[in-house]
Amino acid sequence: MLRAFLWCAAALATSIALGPPAVSADAGVPSPTAAAALSLCRAADAASEAEQRRLLERGLQLAEEAVAADDADAAGHFGVFCNLGKRMRLDGVRVASLFSLRRLRHEVDRALELDPRNVDALVGKAALLAHEPRVLGGDRDEGEALLRRALDLAPNYSEARLGLAQLLAARGATESAAAEARRVLANEGSPDSGRAREARRLLERLND
Numbered sequence: 001m002l003r004a005f006l007w008c009a010a011a012l013a014t015s016i017a018l019g020p021p022a023v024s025a026d027a028g029v030p031s032p033t034a035a036a037a038l039s040l041c042r043a044a045d046a047a048s049e050a051e052q053r054r055l056l057e058r059g060l061q062l063a064e065e066a067v068a069a070d071d072a073d074a075a076g077h078f079g080v081f082c083n084l085g086k087r088m089r090l091d092g093v094r095v096a097s098l099f100s101l102r103r104l105r106h107e108v109d110r111a112l113e114l115d116p117r118n119v120d121a122l123v124g125k126a127a128l129l130a131h132e133p134r135v136l137g138g139d140r141d142e143g144e145a146l147l148r149r150a151l152d153l154a155p156n157y158s159e160a161r162l163g164l165a166q167l168l169a170a171r172g173a174t175e176s177a178a179a180e181a182r183r184v185l186a187n188e189g190s191p192d193s194g195r196a197r198e199a200r201r202l203l204e205r206l207n208d
Helices: 002-018 032-046 049-069 074-091 097-114 119-131 140-153 158-170 174-187 194-207
Strands: none
Touching: 032 049, 032 074, 049 074, 074 097, 074 119, 097 119, 119 140, 119 158, 140 158, 158 174, 158 194, 174 194
16 A cells, blocks of 8 residues: 555656646745755656666755755745655655655645645645545545645646546546546647646546
């Protein structure tokens, strides 16, 4: 159970970083250190596994420095979430995994406390709630509500819409899930983007 959750949480952290930054303007301009941490988290997607680990370690270090310098740095807290989530995927399940899982929740909660309109953080927390076992605090209904909140703020944000489509499919709302998946395809500039491919795969499963 924990292995499956860790994979899902890290996968969501990856999908967030693949898209353009969606941190809300309410948080102001991220500190240079936090911005560098987020940049490294995104850059890791195109790197080899060995290079990914180096980039994520450095990104996590920078994000931690940003938070240590200013605990009110929402981008810094989200940088910890992004880099740590991807590193968890690389590390697999370890004794420290549950601690890292709690830390992921703390960082994304803190980012939203500081910046409730941070769309990336809304999507990230939704992923945790949607894939986390209920015994560990999972709540698919709340996860869905957070994704809808993200889409209210950024209607064309494909990460949120794809996540909503997947949640709707999981609870059997087939028609609604298909409609959201088609909107992802309509919003994507390239039919070969990772989000477009995921949306097509979901539509294929729904049509089976």
